[in-house]
Amino acid sequence: MMPENGDLMAQSAAFPANIDLYLHVRVLIGIILGLSVTRLVSGIAALVAHPGRYRIWPVHLGWVAWALVNVVTFWWWEFRLSLIPHWTFGLYFFVCVYASMYYFLSVLLFPQDLEEYSGYQDYFLSRRRWFFGFAALTEALDVVDSLIKGEDHLRSLGLEYLLANAAFILVCGVAATTRNLRFHMLFAFGAAIYEISFFARYYATLN
Helix, strand or coil: CHHHHHHHHHHHHHHHHHHHHHHHHHHHHHHHHHHHHHHHHHHHHHHHCCCCCCCCCCCHHHHHHHHHHHHHHHHHHHHHHHHCCCCCHHHHHHHHHHHHHHHCCCCCCHCCCCCCCCEEHHHHHHHHHHHHHHHHHHHHHHHHHHCCCCCCHHCCCHHHHHHHHHHHHHHHHCCCCCCCCCHHHHHHHHHHHHHHHHHHCCCCCCC
């Protein structure tokens, strides 16, 4: 049975309206992520321009790499939100909060000054509870974000995705309580390498 003309018009109008609304939401998300990238890149540039100003710590650079990869890939795969058929304020608010987590992480990695600290190692270890708390929360929100894109999308990521997120959150809990330098070194570079590997395997294309 063919739909009536009125039904056809309603169906044809629904998708463009959804796209327009998504593009409206995307502007704010882009601003938040743009601020995050700016903070991280300007922080890296400052390290290059003034290498002797503050003592550099490889673990800190590892988390900078992890955060930068996450911000860039977040913007890449959030395009899938355009497929959501019905937007609500709650969904809009959630996406904005999720994007804002990366800005918080970026600010924690590169504060305005380190006058109270001897270098990035001293600063990072003193603020590790805040950083790993936000990092764990970001990973938890990522699971919700994946579910929002549809159960099929969540299942396509496999059991590895859920186990890796759960493991990351648990290790963040340990990292927030310990000052063991070897542990922090392994966690930082392991997290950055895994993030790059996961993106290459699952999000190289949006098809």
